[in-house]
Amino acid sequence: MTPADLSVLQLPVDPQIHPDGGRILFSRRMVTSKNKYLDHLFTVSMDGSLVQLSQGEHGARAGRWRPQSSDVSFISARKEGSPQLYLLSAGGGEARALSVLPEGTLEKYAWSPDGRWVAFTFRETAPEWTDAAKKDREERGLSLPPRVLDHAWYRLDGDGTFGAQRFALYLLDPRTGAHRRLYDACAVGAYKFAWAPDSRELAVAHTLHADTWSSEVRDVVVRVPLRGRPRRLEGLGPARVGELAWSPDGRRIAFIGHRRAGDVFDVGNMRLFVVDAGGGPARCLTEDDDHCLNVMSLSDMKDAYSFSFLAWSPDGRSLYVSVGTRGETHLGRVRLRGPRRTELLTKGRFALGVGPLDAAGRRLGCLLGSAVRPSEVAVLELGAAVRPRRLTGLNDAFFARVETSRPKSFWVTAEDGWKSQAWVMVPPKSARRAGRRGRIPAVLQIHGGPHAAYGWAFFHEFQCLVAQGYAVVYGNPRGSKGYGEAHAEAIKGRWGDRDWADVQALSGWMKRQKGLDPRRLGVMGGSYGGYMTNWAVGHTRDFKAAVTDRCVSNMVSMTGTSDYPFGVGSYWPGNPWGGLDDIAPLWDCSPIAHFDKVTTPMLVIHSEGDLRCNIEQAEQVFTALQVRGVESRFVRYPATTSHGLSRGGPPDLRVHRLGEILRWWRQHLG
Numbered sequence: 001m002t003p004a005d006l007s008v009l010q011l012p013v014d015p016q017i018h019p020d021g022g023r024i025l026f027s028r029r030m031v032t033s034k035n036k037y038l039d040h041l042f043t044v045s046m047d048g049s050l051v052q053l054s055q056g057e058h059g060a061r062a063g064r065w066r067p068q069s070s071d072v073s074f075i076s077a078r079k080e081g082s083p084q085l086y087l088l089s090a091g092g093g094e095a096r097a098l099s100v101l102p103e104g105t106l107e108k109y110a111w112s113p114d115g116r117w118v119a120f121t122f123r124e125t126a127p128e129w130t131d132a133a134k135k136d137r138e139e140r141g142l143s144l145p146p147r148v149l150d151h152a153w154y155r156l157d158g159d160g161t162f163g164a165q166r167f168a169l170y171l172l173d174p175r176t177g178a179h180r181r182l183y184d185a186c187a188v189g190a191y192k193f194a195w196a197p198d199s200r201e202l203a204v205a206h207t208l209h210a211d212t213w214s215s216e217v218r219d220v221v222v223r224v225p226l227r228g229r230p231r232r233l234e235g236l237g238p239a240r241v242g243e244l245a246w247s248p249d250g251r252r253i254a255f256i257g258h259r260r261a262g263d264v265f266d267v268g269n270m271r272l273f274v275v276d277a278g279g280g281p282a283r284c285l286t287e288d289d290d291h292c293l294n295v296m297s298l299s300d301m302k303d304a305y306s307f308s309f310l311a312w313s314p315d316g317r318s319l320y321v322s323v324g325t326r327g328e329t330h331l332g333r334v335r336l337r338g339p340r341r342t343e344l345l346t347k348g349r350f351a352l353g354v355g356p357l358d359a360a361g362r363r364l365g366c367l368l369g370s371a372v373r374p375s376e377v378a379v380l381e382l383g384a385a386v387r388p389r390r391l392t393g394l395n396d397a398f399f400a401r402v403e404t405s406r407p408k409s410f411w412v413t414a415e416d417g418w419k420s421q422a423w424v425m426v427p428p429k430s431a432r433r434a435g436r437r438g439r440i441p442a443v444l445q446i447h448g449g450p451h452a453a454y455g456w457a458f459f460h461e462f463q464c465l466v467a468q469g470y471a472v473v474y475g476n477p478r479g480s481k482g483y484g485e486a487h488a489e490a491i492k493g494r495w496g497d498r499d500w501a502d503v504q505a506l507s508g509w510m511k512r513q514k515g516l517d518p519r520r521l522g523v524m525g526g527s528y529g530g531y532m533t534n535w536a537v538g539h540t541r542d543f544k545a546a547v548t549d550r551c552v553s554n555m556v557s558m559t560g561t562s563d564y565p566f567g568v569g570s571y572w573p574g575n576p577w578g579g580l581d582d583i584a585p586l587w588d589c590s591p592i593a594h595f596d597k598v599t600t601p602m603l604v605i606h607s608e609g610d611l612r613c614n615i616e617q618a619e620q621v622f623t624a625l626q627v628r629g630v631e632s633r634f635v636r637y638p639a640t641t642s643h644g645l646s647r648g649g650p651p652d653l654r655v656h657r658l659g660e661i662l663r664w665w666r667q668h669l670g
Contacts, residue, residue, distance in 0.1 A: 001402055001463040003658035007031040007651050009460070010394040011301055012377045013039070014355070015365035018065050021358035022046060024365035025053075025063045025072060026377050028394065031651045032057075041074055041088075044377050044391045053088060054095070060086070062108070067115035073098065075106055082125075085109065085118065087174065098174045103130045105159075107167055112199035117226070118172040119182070119202055121191055123165050153188050153212055155563050157611035157643045158303075169193060169204060171226060183224045188212055193224075194244040194253075196277075201225040203253050203277075205241040213567040216261045221253065221275070233279040242270060242294060243310040245319070246277070253277055254319055256293050256308045259284075265571050267451055267492050269485050270294035270308065272321060272334050272342075285319070285334045289341040292488075293332075295324030295481040297351040297455030298447055300647040301374045306452070306481075309354050314361040322354055324482045326421060327409070327455025329353070331364070331380060345386040349409075351457035352388065354380065371423075372404045374458045403428040405466040407456075412475070412509050414501040418490075421483070422475030422506055423454065426515070427466045441520035441669035442471035442510055444543075446503065448527030448550075450479035450495065451488055461646070464658055470522075470665060473510055477502030479528075493572045495528070495555075496535045496589045503532060507542050519544065520669045524661070526550050526605075526646060527613060531591060534621060537602065538594030545668035547661055549605040550643055553617045554593075555586040561614035595624040601631035603664040605657060608636055612643040635660050 011029040018025070023046075027039040039061045041053040053072060054060035060074040070090035077083040082103045086095040099106075102124050109120035127133060128145045137144070147154075147163055155161040166189030172179040183191075186206035193204045201223055208218045219241040224230045233253075242256040252274050260268045269292040275282040286293070296307040307329075309322035316336070323332040323342055329352045332342040346352060353367035353375065362381065368388045369375035374395060378388040407423040414420070427440065443465055447454050454474050462472045476483065478490035478498040490498045511518040523543045525533045530551025537546050552558055559566045559576040568575045574585035587593055602625055606618035615636065625632035635657070641649045646657060 001404060001460065001467045003464055003655040003662070005398075005402070006460060006654055008398055009301070009374060011374060012042075012367060012392060012394060013302075014062065015353075015367055015377055016064060016355050017358050017363055017365035017379070018070065019067070019359035021360060021363045024355075024377055024379065024391065025065060026365070027061050027063060035650060035652050037651070041072065046379065046391070048391050048393075050392065060095075064109070064111060067111050067113055069115065073109075073111070073118075075109070082106065085120070085172065085174075098177060099172055099179060100177050101179070103132075104165075105167075109172075110193070110195060112195050113197055114199040116173075116199060118174055119193060119195065120170050120172060121167045121193075122170050123162065123167040123189065126163055126165050129163075151210075152565055155611050157563050158648075160611075167191065169202075169224070182226070183222070183230060185222070185230070192242060192244050192255075194246050196223075196246050197248055197250045203244050203246055204230075205244055205255065213264065213565045213570070217264055218261060219257070221255065223277070233275060233277075235280050236275060237282045238273055240266060240270070243308040245310045245312055247312055248314060248316045251277055252316075254310060254312065255282075256310055256321070257282075262570055264567060265451060265492075266294065267485075267488050267571075269488075272310075272319060274336065285336070285340055286342050287340040290484040291323050291325060291332070291342050292481050292485075293321045293323060293342075295453055296322065296329040296353065297324070297327055297457035298452055298459075299351070299369070299374075299457040300459055300461050301369075301457075303644055303648045307353060311357050311364075313357075314359070320354075320357065320364075322352070324453060324455075326482055327423075327453060327476065329455070329457075331366075331386065345382070346380070346388065348387075349456040350388070351375070351455060357382075369458055371407050371425075371456045371458060373399060403467075404463050405472075410509075412502070412505040414498075414505040416498075416501060418478065418498070418502065420475055420477050420480075420487075420502045420505070422473065422509070425462055425466050425472040427469050427471065439515060439517035439520075440469060440471055441522070441665070442473055442513075442516045443522040443524060443665065443669075444503075444507060444510065445472060445474040446523070446525030446529035446532045447474070447476070447480070448525065448529045449481075450491065450499065450528040450532075451481050453480045453482045455482070461658060461661075464662065465665070468662055468665070470669065471516055473506065475502070475506050477506070493585075494589065495531060496591070499532065500535060500539065503536065504540070507536075507540070511542070522546065522665055522669055524549065527643065528552065530613070534591030535594070537598045537600040538591055539597075541599060543600055545601045545603075545664065547603045547605065547664060548618070548621060549646065550607065550610055550613050551604070551617055551621060552613050553591050553621045555590045556583055557620070558613070558617060559586070561616055563611040592620050592624060595621070595628070598625065598628070598630055601668055602633075603660065604632060604634045605660065606634075606636060607638070607641040607643065607645050607649075609639040609641050610643045610645075633660075633664070 085098040088095040104124040107121040168184035187210035239261040273282040367375035368378035377392040524547035526549035575582035
């Protein structure tokens, strides 16, 4: 495996099974010769037969079956300006545009069950930032306009700077192309929505607050009719509301959420709730288990690290959910009556991303991935034994000639007796033969989040490291999801404490292994993983070198430079705008406060366009290292990249990043 293999791998996304259960619609993502990602629509039958539906250089994403037909809708930017919704007839021919939207961002959409309407969220581009306005300025020799801001919610990493513009919920008539704004009561423009089975209204969830950093989270569910006034469900109870699903008989609304009003970071388990469609208190159906319904294994082959799935069975007696546990992702079932717990229907060491059910409730389309192979499209047959069956082999030819390493799972115990799960990958046989004999160098990888999880998902970066002769060790210290609320809660507002104890247990394990060289250990991580890498070099000299990527270094300055400002006295104690006593809790857990002790050579990687962890966090690290005379190198990626560069950035820059990392380890670990 090499860094350049990123441009060869094909990735399926967004599986959607046809209501008749015979085919699965998905997008295949590839890297083009022009250094771009291109998605095109395919279907795969139950016998593995592939049919390509879309063509051209503009691509097609978010494919959906139109109800009551075999027509396929999708989003594409086939013309200049805003992406539009298109419809491809089952009979073939050219796709036709369903929408005529102004320039802006089309986020997500859903067909009404009767196929007559499309609900979608859309944010129009401010007039001064449209392509037409840009062209006019260039012709007249004018400067870029200033941004005049009245609210701290004006940017989002991966989305960019949008100022005062907000998403709203719209309704489209696909017969005429006419659209109208249906609902826009959320001050920050973030919505979850689901159609009622009679196609006459939607259930919409959003926050009540005008900010995203409030110390008290309070979401609402609103019934929004196509005609008439919206009506909020009173007496709901829970604080956070995620995915929604209306019961087949229209009498209930299910949702993923939790009751923790002060939990802005969603540290607690996301559970399953059901509420009467007329309102009243929500009933938790998973009160008796310790599963989180919003987590899946991290990978550098996809953007997100959390995932929620929710679907009713056709008879309305149970619901299906996605469950992340101990590095695995499974399909779960929760019965409306009976024990309040989640029944895991699948088992195995894999990462499963599921899509909707067919009309009979017998099959689901899904993405099936493992630690040695990226995801492929698969089908789940619901029955006595639920096992995913792989349907595509988009990367079979590639992996027939490329050697990979299979991780081995183990557990470590911290000084206080807490146990955490970890994995080790050793170089394939060919890499070991090519390297020196005896003990091998090892790199400890620390994941971001921190409320995320490593697991049995494919990591191209890890495979590149083991191919060059390094062992890779990674784990889920306290703060990680998938091990119960207590494990995730243990570091709330206290990074660098119990999580550091678990990281030390892991590095201690590395030093005791006969096959690993304790004199050639490295540590690296991104985002929170960069935070913990910075923390490690300020508290130990166990590591010969380090790589800190899109890091956090100073919690005080981070508060005012991130796209998500910290709420005072919520997740974090203290007040960054108060006196020294108020600042102390944030400063005490800031890695930069301990850089007077750092002697470890460090590679610092960051994107100038990172809105989550501003590049000033990396600048503080690099400046401190340079002033103190510690060997260091700073690689700054352009403002056109974001926090997610390593998993979704431009292909050539992702390859460059991996090249810098491998060069650093060769220099310092051999």
